[in-house]
Amino acid sequence: MKREFPLLVTALIGFFMILSFFVPHQAVSVPADFLQVCAVIVVAFGYVLGGANALRVNFDAIYKRQPGWPYKIVLVVSLLAMVIVGAIEGKGFQGEGTRFTWMYERLYSPMSATMFALLAFFIASAAFRAFRIRTLEAGLLALAALIVMIGRVPIGDWLTGALPPNLRLSAIQEWIMDNPQNAAKRAILIGAALGVMSTGLRVILGLERSYLSGED
Amino acid sequence: MSLVRTLETLDRRWIFLIVGLLVLIPLIWPLPLPLTVSRRVQGFHDAIESLPDGSTVLMSCDWDPSGKPEMQPMTRTALRHLFSKNCKVVVTVLWNGGPGIVDEQLRFVADEMGKKYGEDYVNLGYKAGNEAVMVLMGQSIASTFPRDIRGGVTADYPIMKKVRNYSSFPLLVSISSGYPGTKEYVQQVQGRFHIRMIAGVTAVSAPEYYPYLQSGQLLGLLGGMAGAAEYEKARGESGGATRGMVPQSFAHLFVAFCILAGNGVQWLKRREAHA
DSSP: OTTHHHHHHHHHHHHHHHHHHHOOOHHHHHHHHHHHHHHHHHHHHHHHHHHHHHHHHHHHHHHTTOTTHHHHHHHHHHHHHHHHHHHHHOTTTTSTTOHHHHHIIIIIHHHHHHHHHTHHHHHHHHHHHTOOOOSHHHHHHHHHHHHHHHHTSHHHHHHTTTSOGGGSHHHHHHHHIIIIIHHHHHHHHHHHHHHHHHHHHHHHTTSOOTTTTTOO | OOHHHHHHTOOHHHHHHHHHHHHHHHHHSOOOOOOOOOHHHHHHHHHHHTSOTTOEEEEEEEOOGGGHHHHHHHHHHHHHHHHHTTOEEEEEEOSTTOHHHHHHHHHHHHHHHTOOBTTTEEEEEEOSOTHHHHHHHTTOHHHHSSBOTTSOBGGGSGGGTTOOSGGGOSOEEEEESSSSSHHHIIIIIIHHHOOOEEEEEOTTTGGGGHHHHHTTSOSOEEEHHHHHHHHHHHHTOOOHHHHHHHHHHHHHHHHHHHHHHHHHHHHHHHHHHHO
């Protein structure tokens, strides 16, 4: 019963939500909306659990002086500071001129943007060290990458400005993106969608049980 | 030590230094580079241009500060475009790190164009739940977002008086840098509620949306900073994306050079070994 009941609930709700997509009648849409609201509430509780778990894991690491524990102190202090300041500000804590907004705009925002900006440096370094052309396929991939990379920015047209419009790098990269790339992407999307559908059906039918205590 | 050995063991900080200079120098001394407006960007521009003046538009800004260089210029230009047509803009955010930075853009453009909060635009803020939130908005926007980012009651704002659900909007503008974002809006909202939709996305994710453009589910697409720069050109503006095109051009060129140079070094190394 401990296993059968969750499987039954999953199957019933799964079939009902599929039905709600095709049947707009109130008898179906109203309970479906209620279930959607429940899903949103469950996700919101997920944040509380996630925050509590982050604190538990990091407090534990600090207590045991695990490698990198001083950084975990920074994490815990930052997490608590944002939560406490937000809670003190109360309703509208994200509004203009609040202390929370100041912390977000002056601390979180520039630090987050900086982390992402560092990627440019590592991509250049990796391009020099790791992008090895050893086969014909890798060569074709590299050629397409070079054309798209340079053709998508204005310098591509500046370099090939003397050529007829159809032979400029921007036109060639457009062709690559619209045809071979688009065809491959469409195939991947269709394949992934079929995979999602079959996995969904397996979950609804109770064949896929890995979400129940890691059981196969 | 041979040249091959020197290049093979090149300290990566030299590469970092060159990238830094290639980005910094053109920001200080910009160069004029040609910029052509692509079909996709023209489609984005035309979709907004074709709106009747004063329409109410839904704009979902699903990004956070990590995507700022790409997303900020396109968000600001789209807002300017909508406000210039006296459109009213209802903004939502499905990224938990995003409400603050999106509100910053809204305030910036609204102040610039003299628009009033609650009348000309409203920021409904963040709601957890990803696709579930998108579907719920199909029933009622005000009950999905009972309060806005400032803590006010959503339904009380004048802009929300005529807004019920997706059927209240002639256009959905999705500016997103990942999940949940444009892809989920196409799958959950465009396909189900048949709303006209345009999108602005990061350059790295743009290829994912080409099939949706081809199928007509997206009417236009801005791909990364280059897309934002083209949009600025289509609008006759010269903003952050246009300024960013020269540094980005040099950085792309340098990455291409690194790929060729790295392989050249390996080829020379193999030739030396055979000799």
